[in-house]
Amino acid sequence: MRVFPEDGPLALTQSAVVTHETHRCTVDGCPNLAAYRVMLYDFEPIGGTVRFEADVSCPYLCREHAADNEVQARGDRGTHARVVYPYTNRGGEHGVSLYLDLLPADTA
Numbered sequence: 353m354r355v356f357p358e359d360g361p362l363a364l365t366q367s368a369v370v371t372h373e374t375h376r377c378t379v380d381g382c383p384n385l386a387a388y389r390v391m392l393y394d395f396e397p398i399g400g401t402v403r404f405e406a407d408v409s410c411p412y413l414c415r416e417h418a419a420d421n422e423v424q425a426r427g428d429r430g431t432h433a434r435v436v437y438p439y440t441n442r443g444g445e446h447g448v449s450l451y452l453d454l455l456p457a458d459t460a
C-alpha cells in the first residue's frame with residue numbers, strides 16, 4: 353500500500369523525487385534536505401478516534417532537527433497526550449510526532 357503516493361515509491365527511485373526544491377527541512381534557515389516526513393498521530397480513547405495525518409505545521413525535518421525534536425520534546429507521551437516539541441506540532445494538538453523515512457539511512 354502506498355500511503356503517500358505524492359512521495360513516490362519508497363524504494364531506490366526515491367532519490368529522484370526527494371529534492372531540495374520539494375523536500376527541504378522545514379526548520380527556519382536550515383539548508384538540509386529533509387530526511388523525514390512528519391506525521392501527527394493521536395488516539396482518543398473515549399470515542400476511539402484515530403488521527404494520523406501530515407503535520408502541516410512542520411511537514412519535513414532533516415536528521416539533525418528530527419533528533420533535536422525528540423531529545424527536546426517535553427511532556428508525557430501517554431495516550432491522547434499533548435507533547436510540546438521544539439519544531440513539530442506547532443498548533444499544540446493532542447498526539448505525538450512520528451517520522452517517516454524519506455531517504456536511505458546513510459544519506460543526508
Ligand SMILES: [Zn+2]
Binds near residue numbers: 377379414417
Ligand atoms: Zn533541518
